Amino acid sequence: MSPATFEVTPHFAYWDGYWGELFRDGDPRFPTILYGFDSVSAENAGRAGEVAIPPVGACYGYVESGEVTVRTAEGPGRDQALAREMFFSTANGAVLRFVAPGRVVVIQAVGYRGINLGGGPIEGLGRLRYIDTCSDTVLVASPLLGDPCLNHLHFPVGVDQTEHTHPSTRAGIIARGSGWCMTPAGRYELSPGRIFHIPRDGRHRFATDGATSMDVIAYHPDSDFGPTHEEHPMVNRTWVDGRKIDNTAGRHAQARVVPGRAGVEVPDAYWPSR
DSSP: OOOOEEEEOSSOEEEESOEEEEEEEOOTTSOEEEEEEESSSGGGTTOOEEEEEOSSEEEEEEEEEEEEEEEOTTSSOOOEEEETTEEEEESSOEEEEEEEEEEEEEEEEETOOOOOEEEOOOOSSOSEEOSTTOEEEEEEOOSSTTOOEEEEEEEOTTOBOOOBOOSSOEEEEEEEEOEEEEETTEEEEEOTTOEEEEOTTOOBEEEOOSSOOEEEEEEESOOSOSOOSSSSHHHHTOEETTEEOOOSSGGGGGOOOOOOTTOSOOOTTTSTTO
């Protein structure tokens, strides 16, 4: 079978016709592994069945086409049945079984423990304003301030974004429509199923033509938005004598919680530089 087609530059990378691990982002703050599974391309048409992603961190994914079941790789658990334009996250690693041929992207947050969930299909527009008339929706929110998240970005017809950078990696897949990504290294055409990676501080801008919009699924390894132990909807709306309860002292502060960051042990042999 032919290898995947790809190009990796200091500002932008892409893959087509993929199967398996594609790229390791070695940012020591947020080590990330990018996977892609494309069982509809000519080179991978014979591939089917089950694939496993090792349990070294949470997985965030999107089903561009086809049908798959997904479950965490930690052990027996309930399968999530997902179809076209649906998304998911797992606590640690993942086991994917292709029910019908399709394309799936998976981004793994190494060392981080996530939450098992699935949803979708994505909507036609985002719920929040972004830049240059674009919009976005947070599909998988960060459980704690600073944690990873998965997002749906919508680019309307005729967008020409302001060139910008991000302080951490971005990775994902083109979900619908078409457009381009422009960087100092060149202009890259974008179409459904193409997986991409933008490194930390990579200069780029997205654009669409006058006839076609574009939808993109993007993973962020960190966030400056989300709840904290002292500020979240449950505690904020729990009142005693007409005032919000103070959960920072006494028995309130002794609560045991699921760890996120550093919640998964990663053997040195798997990622020596982590």
